[in-house]
Amino acid sequence: MSALRYAYGTNGLADLRLSDALPLLADLGYDGVGLTLDHMHLDPLAPDLARRTAEVAHALDRYGLTATVETGGRYVLDPRRKHGPSLLDPDADARAVRTGLLLKAVRVAADLGAHAVHCFSGTLPPGTAEHDAWPRLVDGVGAVLTACEAAGVPLAVEPEPGHLVGDLAGFHRLRAALGDPPLLGLTLDIGHCQCLEPSPPDACVRSAAPWLHHVQIEDMRRGVHEHLPFGEGEIDFPPVLEALRAAHYGGLVTVELPRDSHAGPERARTSIDFLRAAERAVPTGAAPTGAASTGAVPTGAVPTKGDGTAC
Template sequence: MTTTNPLRLAYGTNGLTDLRLTDVLALLSDLGYDGVALTLDHMHLDPLAPDLASRTAQLARCLDALALSVAVETGARYVLDPRRKHHPTLLDPDPDARAARTALLRTAVRVAADLGATAVHCFSGPRPAGTPEPVAWQRLADALTPVLDTAATARIPLAVEPEPGHLLSDLAAFHHLRATLGAPPADVLGLTLDIGHCQCLEPAPPAACVRAAAPWLRHVQIEDMRRGVHEHLPFGAGEIDFPPVLAALRDTGYQGLVSVELPRHSHAGPDLARTSLSFLRAAEAAHTDTDTDTGPPSPARTPGPGGATAPPRPSVPSAGGPRC
């Protein structure tokens, strides 16, 4: 029977905002996660805090003690503007506003380097009303150039995420950005692929998107979703068939974190962290059993709430690891 290394699963801190960061990390370690997707925000690691360096050093020690890998995410809703969600963006008409976002991303790269992170995630933002598309693309390229310089120096890939409703909304748009920037190497400009977004709007199925994106893939976000509806859902509440997606990640040799992305579910975060890990490990095992066992395959999907389907959910024992 062929054996393969399991995928490295993580959970996003933007889905655990009601917990202190030390409690988040202890929870994920106890459940058996391999890492954490850390959104830089005021409640966990504030990128604008005057003592950011010392907090980052303390966090690095904690991650090391718990043997957790980390990816750095920059999608905090109000970290730069307390009144406008995700503003300013890299496409803002005001050059000073764009510079603020660029500065935040460069800070994120430096934090990621200090933490030994796998990647730094970012997105473009929507095209402002009245801005011609060619102007928007050039504006995005210009705003990202200093960030890519910092990423190259730090040897941390910047992983841009296609986001529904944004200028850079799909895989084709990612390649347009690469061409505009002169095709930087994937270890400088990589890709964050959100599996739910693939289900939402890509023409190909999510597993095919994974295979097409593999050469540039540096970070993965995962959740359930329905076609045409940009709503992050717990596993089993949407339409995605997960075993083929996880098999595609494994078969293409993806080495980064696969991070659960449920930013509107912090009220149930600890329970969803537990059930999400069980779901993903079972989905991964289901496809492996189908590929390699001589007996009947394990069920890949079983009835879930409201008629939704989901892999069976085995219990996950507590790791009982060290504390920060």
């Protein structure tokens, strides 16, 4: 099987200029970058966004990198509300602001030749019931998918602990509500699987394989939503990487350490060394593992930091 293609998320390189981050990642041997649209790198609100995007496209080509366009900038739309507004906001104008960001992301992704656009649902606004939030989410994602279809860019929805779409079951509910459109796929965060899914991460990969458009990876502990450098959590990585290879996943596997920018270059170096070593540790022809998960989070439980504060 071919080797996996690794990327590093720019939300973990916030102290670097993008013009410095891209050659760094290329020099370390990464295949791509998880490019979060935010003020410090590619600002989606910049009046000259098209020009800046063209410059980034040129740099990606120069360094031989592929991109996933990510939309999880904490305060990119509202300086007072983390990840606000969302597609769940009671105010239609506020929801339109988030939809506008996602539509820009689709255009940027098309111009960069990115392999997917990432998004998530958002948390339930205060006083909002789930039965009111779901139609808003379906309408918003549906509008973005229309743009994705026109641009030929897949949309990869990430289940985020504490969000309306918080797990794989939530993703499948959204997929069914939209009629299973072909360009709607999944961003599978391996740490989130360890955090709260009933199955172990390698089993999550196998069950989610038909919908994988993007993969994020980091270490994590059961029941605690905290993105950790590799080796500081509980995940057994060789079975996860073997499952991705067995699924013939050809997209990017993006290291997601959003709180480690203070040590970004070193984290990028040690992360790819760890992942390559873990991939080499997979026995040739290894059979998929199916070990039962331990320490299962009870149905309906919210893990520590499950409001998304770790991201």
